[in-house]
Amino acid sequence: MLVDDQELIRTGFRLVLMSEADMEVVAEAGDGGEALAALARLSGEGSGCDVVLMDVRMPGMNGIEATKRIAAEFPATRVLVLTTFDLDEYAIGAIQAGASGFLLKDARPTELVDAIRRVASGDAAMAPAVTARMMERLRESGGAQASFFAAPAEAADAPLAAELAELTERELDVLRLIADGKNNSEIGASLFLSESTVKTHVGRVLAKLQLRDRVHAVIFAKQHGL
Secondary structure: OEEOOOHHHHHHHHHHHHOOOOOOOOOEEOOHHHHHHHHHHHHHHOOOOOEEEEEOOOOOOOHHHHHHHHHHHOOOOEEEEEEOOOOHHHHHHHHHHOOOEEEEOOOOHHHHHHHHHHHHOOOOEEOHHHHHHHHHHHHHHOOOOOOOOOOOHHHHHOOHHHHHHOOOHHHHHHHHHHHOOOOHHHHHHHHOOOHHHHHHHHHHHHHHHOOOOHHHHHHHHHHOOO
8 A cells, every 4th residue: 555645656656566566556545544544444345455655744644653553453564664754753753653664765666666575574674774873873872762762562561581581592593683684594594594494483583572573673682682
């Protein structure tokens, strides 16, 4: 689904995605409220939507609030936030709301398509410049700003020892490599595992720590010294 208050921008995105054989634009919306209504309609029809491309600054319900609602009401749908504005607070707000990725609208078409595929598969997609600044701020804060980069409340409430006790030694290794920014193929090479086995381990890590996706796994790991 394409969510942006500017029809011309939605048209541009739609033209890019129409050329991809494995992608289909199932709906469009001009603000967050329309997006939620469209998701409800698609859900009622039994078709659903895998990924929402979400603008941030829109009249009515903005993209951050809409992302929060989608994460709560349509957990199977992933949100990839796109904005013209390269501002940390938007990226952080989007992630805290439950987004699986954050890109700038000046990203190349190939970057956009790749990000959609990664988000749809349960991976994360972040604009490189934004990722670098967020990691730098995490290092500088030394965990003091944990609430600023908050992981989901379910994962943050329990004692750390209890959380990590749920993970096997191999799953801890996988979590550490996720935090280093490695993809499944790179993790497999590091641990001498097949990519399908790594994918299984990643899924178990997310489930046991009650994390929505790899973005939140990275934040969790950095907060807890992994």
